[in-house]
Amino acid sequence: MVSNVNFSLINLWCTKNLVDSQYFLGRLLDISIKTPDYQVNYFTDPFDKEAKIVFVNSCGFLSAGRNEADTTVRKLLKAGKTVYLLWCAAQYYKKLIEEQGARSKAQEPVTWNFQPVTKIHYLSRGDLNKISLKNIMQGYDSTTYGDFEFSTWPRVYTNLEQKFEYLKIAEWCNNHCTFCIIPQIRGKQKSLPMEKVIAEAELMVKSGIKEIILIAQDTTRYGTDLYGKPQLLELLKKLDALKWDFTYRLLYLYPDIVTLTQINELKKLKKFIPYFDIPLQHISSPILKRMGRFYDEWYIIQFLDQIKKTFPVYYMRTNFIIGFPWETEEDFGKLMEFVGEARFDNIALFEYHDEPLATSSKLDKKVDYDTIRARFTKIRQLVNRQLLENEHARKWKEETGYIMETWKDGKMEGLVVRPVLHCPEIDSYDEISLKQVIGTFEKKSELGIWDKIVYTV
Template sequence: MAIKVGMVSLGCSKNQVDAEIMLALLKKGGYTLCADERQCDVVIINTCGFIEDAKRESIENILEFCRLKEKGKLKVVAVTGCLAERYRQEVASEIPEADVVLGIGRNADIAEAIHKALHGEKVVEFGKKEDLPLEGERVISNLPFFAYLKVADGCDNRCSYCAIPLIRGNFRSRPMEKVLEEARQLAEQGVTELNVVAQDTTRYGEDLYGRLMLAPLLEELCKIEKIRWIRVLYCYPDRITDQLLEVMANNEKIVKYMDIPIQHVSGRLLGLMNRQGDMQSLTALMENIRAKVPGVILRTTLITGFPTESEEDFEELIRFIKKVKFERLGCFAYSAEEDTPAAEMDGQIDEELKKHRAQIVMEEQYGIMEAFNRSMLGKQLWVAVEGFDGETYYGRSYMDAPDIDTKVFFTSSRPLKTGEYVLVTINGVQEYDLAGKASI
């Protein structure tokens, strides 16, 4: 009887790609993949360990499936991903109910580890971070018309608040020919939207080729016939070059969307974060992007409550938000992560104040988005169909990255298929989302 294996993958899109490579290895190893984790023999929790909330979610999932195993509804619980890599032996010792704990450097051994656990052996194994598989077949775990294309792993930026280098190691790009080969394979499988990701996508190629190679890579990706949309996520502000902007502006397949996590605009705080820039330089950057890529949608992520953030620093951030008017924005209260320099800094901010400031940012952003959405009334957008909720279809326009941005809800006079691209006339606003009617 075939062993059914399910996976819960938490956290970011980069972690999801790792999960999809492991799913393909399990399938190749003779296991049956199971979408309903509660109907499986084995469940793998591919964890996130980035900030406190993510760690808590990972642990809650692990414990939930361990309880199911105790009730006899599961045979094996396995823990992989960033939490397992970051805390290694602590995960194994503090959650003894977990049968398998694998660091990211041993992801390639997932099928063998499950086999051992099914035969009564507890498996706790770690390897070099650099041994994380960046190549290999994948089982796409989201809607089949889009996929994440991971072009690198790790990070060399060493932001003082961030644990990613501790978890993922140094930045390492994939050879361009490997990236293009995978993109062509995804296109042949029916993928029409590629979301290009890395911890720092704009750094792509610097380690392999001695120069930034994201722009040339995008030009090559545009040559893949069956790909319709190419989206670039996680751009580091210091490495957004005019060459990159020209490539974005001149290629129709590259959607006019940039995700640029800037974290703050106070030059003093950015210095403490081990980042560059200030309000003046970041404002100039956003103006340059909008000038060179007309119609571009700008997304950013901000941190409130970083150590020593004063009222003046926070007010400067609010002025910046009001001035730039990002079409998409997320904000997080600072999370003091152990073993990071920022966690040891003086001037830690009260938890409630951090959260209160984040709430103020998002309230400000709501008004900006509301005005932007009203400006879309009467306009037409191409929308990738994601589903039907019983009354209306819904999907994403070029303005929306999967899972993190808004939706377009719309009616259609004919049946539509998931993954189909339709032209929608916008005629309404539903809080953050748009509403419309498909033009058939």
């Protein structure tokens, strides 16, 4: 008798989680082929009455991600689903429970009281090679939270229709920034060997992928654990040498490893998209030092200036934490001034809060919440104003981009276009009418997804 495994999967937040989810889907499909007693059925809607099991893959690093996962899990349980919490979030809760118990045993103060949601199951990346359809149906729970190997299972490219995909070149991180808990819950950096990165890139482009997005917790330190020193530039040169027609970009660059000379080397790469996603976190040198960052204000300014001098066209994205312990009005004022002068293309802002497992939670001179809120509001207004100015400056100018979808509203027809420099799923798209397309064509049907067009904004 064949048993049905009716499941759905929810991926929240991180693109690195998405890659894990894609491998997990591939793993389930692979073992279903080899297990004739079970029929695997995937449902896109997790609340479909036929979907009995729902896997939730969410961020364990950001509290907002954990809160969303918690809300999602409770809704699923209320709907009568069997719920599995995967990878990063599962490892966070396991670590939190261990830390809570250790502090209580040592009679140390515990400033939180975490109570795990009952009736759910936990799976870590270390279980990917161990799971079976039988133990999933029986309610399998992880026992190997720290174990990890790069997956050798098939991967489901869920972004194939839009012609882009993420390639994770390394796991985890060695940096130990004081506000971050990734090393505690996930471990030290493990890089994917260069030949395997190239092999996956080849598979992607042969499958129809036109843009590869390289990701890791810290892409700039790629290869340090395998080759004794960072090998990102060498990896990019090998990618650039591949014969197929595709481009690639990098996310999560740390400026302390990328030298000014290497920026010049990046310009020589033909397939490289000059997109610089640099999580600076702050500009004040004293705050950066307390954050555990490896650079200061002077180096940041030199680094950004070198990019602007080297690339005639580029896109620059960053993020900042507002209200980190010891942040004074002078520190915040310096950040405001820097944001006003640097003119980033996209900025993400975060309010500081204590994470139970983070070193920064033990720092003194905390900034009170009302002050954090006031500073956050002030810098958010500045950023929003800059983004509006950036959009206004683009008006009536020519832009090159890829068609992502088409639309029709009555007699009006148009396109949703992603500018070439903008990153999928992160940066803004343009919604234009057909009249804004530069060039001649007889009808909209001549234009397809991922066609490259020139248009006026």
